[in-house]
Amino acid sequence: MGGTMALTGEQINQAVDKVKQIRPAYTDILDFYGRLFIAQEDSKASIAIDPIIISETALDQKREAQFPLINISDFVIDEAASQTLFKRICRMAGNVSGKLSDPAEAILEAIENEQMDLPRHFSSFLSEDDVYMKRLADGLKIDGEALALFTYSSINPSIVLNTDQLSTFLDKEASWEKGYCPICGSLPGFALLEDEGKRSFFCSFCRHQWLAPRRFCPFCENREEKTLAYFFSEEEKEYRVDVCEKCHKYIKTLDMRNTERIIYVPLEQVATLHLDIKAKEKGLESGVVLNI
Numbered sequence: 001m002g003g004t005m006a007l008t009g010e011q012i013n014q015a016v017d018k019v020k021q022i023r024p025a026y027t028d029i030l031d032f033y034g035r036l037f038i039a040q041e042d043s044k045a046s047i048a049i050d051p052i053i054i055s056e057t058a059l060d061q062k063r064e065a066q067f068p069l070i071n072i073s074d075f076v077i078d079e080a081a082s083q084t085l086f087k088r089i090c091r092m093a094g095n096v097s098g099k100l101s102d103p104a105e106a107i108l109e110a111i112e113n114e115q116m117d118l119p120r121h122f123s124s125f126l127s128e129d130d131v132y133m134k135r136l137a138d139g140l141k142i143d144g145e146a147l148a149l150f151t152y153s154s155i156n157p158s159i160v161l162n163t164d165q166l167s168t169f170l171d172k173e174a175s176w177e178k179g180y181c182p183i184c185g186s187l188p189g190f191a192l193l194e195d196e197g198k199r200s201f202f203c204s205f206c207r208h209q210w211l212a213p214r215r216f217c218p219f220c221e222n223r224e225e226k227t228l229a230y231f232f233s234e235e236e237k238e239y240r241v242d243v244c245e246k247c248h249k250y251i252k253t254l255d256m257r258n259t260e261r262i263i264y265v266p267l268e269q270v271a272t273l274h275l276d277i278k279a280k281e282k283g284l285e286s287g288v289v290l291n292i
């Protein structure tokens, strides 16, 4: 568990280069995301946040009820590090196609003109204040999805460090029988298959990886074998898409037994958009919002 996650910037670079070789169509998008993932790793070194304390009583209650440890609004963000990273990501996005570069330029200008209060912006994002986010995007005349992507990406290193700390409260060997993340309650965005049929889910928000039941839909908690299927392509045996015929949702899965590459899951999510397209063609719906 978690062995796929702790990569250095250099290893992320290698992972990105390898995927670019296999799937050159992703070169442009991976040039951006590769730099973004490395910037996130760099940012971790400058983050100082206090651990989140959960009392023994609260822990027992949460375990008993199978509730997640915290709510998304409880994550502790290092404001200074997040602000630095936010500006860095916007500058990096300035080189990508108009879909990202136009919003990035408008945001950088707003920061320059002191029209954006970044600490307030981060806390509004974490408290899922959609009205605020929409008003800001409309005011800057930009796409709300790009704004959400830059915002989420810049607070992500703090979130991941919170998650590392909080995971010490969990029993890593035990399978979690719920569809949502045991740390933050978000839904999984990706799954991994390992030796001995071990299956784990990867949180779409906090990047926590947890052991999941082998035959199980995280979106409707269906466990009925005959309504759980998957599809894959002959050319790409390392991936498969797990499908629930009850709720018609799917989760992309990497079969670690069929690959020798260095795996960085956030990269795999970006480099498998063709699987999302294929799933959509089959009338299936993604279990999580695709923020890419």
Ligand SMILES: [Zn+2]
Pocket: 181, 182, 183, 184, 185, 186, 203, 204, 205, 206, 207, 208
């Ligand atoms: Zn989570």
Ligand SMILES: [Zn+2]
Pocket: 217, 218, 219, 220, 221, 222, 244, 245, 246, 247, 248, 249
């Ligand atoms: Zn389902």
